[in-house]
Each structure stands twice: as C-alpha cells, then as structure tokens.
Amino acid sequence: MSRFLFIVFIFASRLVASQTADTTINQKDTTHFFSEKQKLNTLLITGSTLYTGSLIGLYHLWYKDYPQSKFHWFNDNDEWFQMDKTSHATNAYYMGFLGYNTLTWAGLDKNKSIWYGGFLGSFYLTVIEILDGFSAGWGASWGDIIANTSGSLLFSAQQSLWNNQYISLKHSFMPSPYATYRPNLLGSNHIQSILKDYNGITNWASFNIKPLFKNNDKFPDWICISIGQSGDGMIGAKNNPVNYQGQLMPEFVRQRQVFLSGDIDLSKLPVSSKTLRTIFKAASFIKIPFPAIEFNKTNGIKFHALYF
Numbered sequence: 001m002s003r004f005l006f007i008v009f010i011f012a013s014r015l016v017a018s019q020t021a022d023t024t025i026n027q028k029d030t031t032h033f034f035s036e037k038q039k040l041n042t043l044l045i046t047g048s049t050l051y052t053g054s055l056i057g058l059y060h061l062w063y064k065d066y067p068q069s070k071f072h073w074f075n076d077n078d079e080w081f082q083m084d085k086t087s088h089a090t091n092a093y094y095m096g097f098l099g100y101n102t103l104t105w106a107g108l109d110k111n112k113s114i115w116y117g118g119f120l121g122s123f124y125l126t127v128i129e130i131l132d133g134f135s136a137g138w139g140a141s142w143g144d145i146i147a148n149t150s151g152s153l154l155f156s157a158q159q160s161l162w163n164n165q166y167i168s169l170k171h172s173f174m175p176s177p178y179a180t181y182r183p184n185l186l187g188s189n190h191i192q193s194i195l196k197d198y199n200g201i202t203n204w205a206s207f208n209i210k211p212l213f214k215n216n217d218k219f220p221d222w223i224c225i226s227i228g229q230s231g232d233g234m235i236g237a238k239n240n241p242v243n244y245q246g247q248l249m250p251e252f253v254r255q256r257q258v259f260l261s262g263d264i265d266l267s268k269l270p271v272s273s274k275t276l277r278t279i280f281k282a283a284s285f286i287k288i289p290f291p292a293i294e295f296n297k298t299n300g301i302k303f304h305a306l307y308f
Helices: 001-023 036-061 079-106 110-118 120-133 140-162 190-196 275-283
Strands: 166-173 201-208 223-232 255-264 289-296 300-307
Touching: 036 120, 036 223, 079 110, 079 140, 079 166, 079 223, 110 120, 110 140, 120 140, 140 166, 140 201, 166 223, 201 255, 223 289
Parallel strands: none
Antiparallel strands: 166 201, 201 223, 223 255, 255 289, 289 300
C-alpha cells in the first residue's frame, strides 16, 4: 500500500512544486486570469473531489474484495526491517511538499500553507489507516501513524525554521534476486517489484551540507551526504518461510543494510532553462547513484563503487 501511494504522489508533488516554484505572481496585478479567492476555491473543489475520488477508488481496488471486521490494531513494527515505516514517512513528506506548494500558489499565507499543507500527508494516510483498521486482513498500525507524522513534521518544521529543505527524504531501487522466489509477495516483474520488494528498495535521508559552509559563498548548495537503509534476504515480512507452494526455499540471511553515500540535490542545480529546472525538481526525490559504504552484520563494512 505505502509503495503504491509513494509512486502516485511523488510525481504529483514534484511536478506541482516545480511549476509553482517557477511562477512569480504579482499580487497587485489585476490582469491575472484568476484571483487568489478563485484559486483557493478552485483548489478546495479540486482537492475535495480528488480526495473523495481517490478514497472511493482505493476502496474498490484494494479493500472491497477482502473481508471486513470491527476496527482493530495490528502491530507490524517488526516487519521488513521497518522499511515500510520509512516509506510511510517519505510518502507523508512529499505529500506535505505538494500541500504546501499548492496552498502557496492559491495565495494562503506562509504559516497556514506550512502547517495545513505540510500535514496533508498525515491526514490522508491516517484515513487509510482507519480503512486498514476495518479490514480483517490488515489492521491500523500505530507505527504507520508515527511514521506519517514524522514525515509531515520533517517537512513543516524545516519550512517554518529555514524556509528551505536541508534534509530531504529520497528513494532508490535496484531489482533484487529474491522476487523470483515469492513473486506474489515481492512482485512478478520489475514494475511490481518497485512497489513490493523491499530488498531492492533503499530509502534515504539526504543532508544538504551548504549550511556548514554558509560563510563561503562559492560553496555549491547542491552537494549532499545521504544515509540510507534497506534490507537483504527477505522473502517474508518477519521470517522467511521454509516452503512456498510445495517448494523448499533456500536459506537466506536476513539482515539490515545501512549506507553512507554522496548525493546531489537536483532542485538546486544552477540551470537557466525553465524546462530543465522543472525536470530536475520533479526527479529530485530520486537518490543519485554514487559510491557508497555499506554496513551489515555479515560483511561488517562493504564498499560499492556505484550504488543505486
């Protein structure tokens, strides 16, 4: 669920942010096609329609064919080395990015845009947790709610304090060999695996280091250091099954992977072309491949000449 939402909202948030960031609005110019009130009304109507439609569509696509139950909680905090939790935080972070930029475009003042728009992700994803809570096959998760809130807070706090995002949540993916063993769980093709296979997914926190050199005007503001997390050897959420559909499964070592790597903030690259700026900002949620140091319990320290 969280991976599906990630892919849907990530592109929407970056494209909207890219468009609005490059649009300068003269508040005193009465020749604009839309006034701020009209923009806000349009945003409210469009947002409400999309919100309602997305939940109805999600119900029919995801929940309708599964048994329902009384509302209940489900503790999934020890699954997938918490990769799903970092994905929830990333979803909420970028939905906050989308909310802030659209409310700013509509003319709402900065503080309201930061806190109302910035917590769009938490609000939306909490409603989905409620739907999970009424599904017999799942359940509402406190861990998910905490992760959602953390992602929203990361965006809103930075925007409020610095009017900038010096810590960005990012994503990278490389196909893993494990999906072939449980394609129903990890994906039967690369597209499905991007959504399902946490062995191939790495979630990152990318730190812009320009503030460390704020007295040096020539130091570029697009250089970053990233800390990433992934998992390896996982063909089950908590434990690996011995058998799957009558076939004996190999014994894989389940282990958490932590990475240290460089990165580039594409949204801050000094390009003059508006088209390129839009493309870079829309793609800046992707962690740029770089050399990386991996830490895990099997190898201790492992060096990657280029890690995706």
